[in-house]
Amino acid sequence: MSDYQIKYKNINIGLHFYKFNINKSFFSLFDKSEITDAEIEANVILNKKGHRDSLCIEISGNINNLLCDSCSSKISIPISSTSNFLIEFTDDNKTSLDDIIYVKNNSNKLCIKEILFELIVLSIPNKKTCEDGKDNCDQEMLKLIEQYSTKKKVVDERWKELKKLNF
Numbered sequence: 001m002s003d004y005q006i007k008y009k010n011i012n013i014g015l016h017f018y019k020f021n022i023n024k025s026f027f028s029l030f031d032k033s034e035i036t037d038a039e040i041e042a043n044v045i046l047n048k049k050g051h052r053d054s055l056c057i058e059i060s061g062n063i064n065n066l067l068c069d070s071c072s073s074k075i076s077i078p079i080s081s082t083s084n085f086l087i088e089f090t091d092d093n094k095t096s097l098d099d100i101i102y103v104k105n106n107s108n109k110l111c112i113k114e115i116l117f118e119l120i121v122l123s124i125p126n127k128k129t130c131e132d133g134k135d136n137c138d139q140e141m142l143k144l145i146e147q148y149s150t151k152k153k154v155v156d157e158r159w160k161e162l163k164k165l166n167f
Contacts, residue, residue, distance in 0.1 A: 004116060006046060009108035018044040022061070022116065030117055035124075037064040040079070042116055053087040055101065057112070059119055068130045071137035071145070075130055079123035085115075 004026075006018055022040040027033050040061030047054045060080040068075050085101050087110070094102040103110055130136040 003111075004113040005109045005111045006044065007108065008046075008103065008110045011046075011048060013048050013050050016046040016048065018046070020044065020112075020116065022059075022120070026113075026116075029113065033117075033121075034066070035063055035120065038062065038120070039064065040120060044112065046110075055085045055087060055110075055112075056082065057085070057115065057119060058082045059116070059123065063120070063124065066124070066128050068137060069128050071130065071141040073130060073138045073141070075128065077124060077128060079120065081119060081123045083119055 004020060006016075020042040022038055022042060024037050027035050027038065038061060040059055040063070043058045045056040047056070058081070060078075062076045062078050064076045065074050066077055067073070083099075085099055087101050087103055089105050090102050091105055092102075101110070101115070
């Protein structure tokens, strides 16, 4: 299942389990991805009911070679998430929504490559730091950042004069 597709037509009603291993080769399929290396496992459960099908995707693993926001060292970030989707069939070219995947009626495969990519990207924390915070950061780099950062507050003289006015 290296093509991140699930055969959909002509499978029996019930639960169907799939496993995808996501690594460097997966992220090379996406231009301008911040993520270039990872060891992630995606477990997918397709619940085919015939009329209201659903998909549950659980991802877990590590994203490697991200840059720490504090010291710019390369770090590995553990991720884990579970998402549920409804599958709806259509003849139109509808764009999938947050929790609904639209599939063409005549399609026999469901490609989840973009969905997996989005789930992984959304699993990255807003602040990426070395393990246990700044204590494990590259101390030399932190000193350099401190040395070259500008902490002077630049005050525009015009505002100073305006603040003196009483209304």
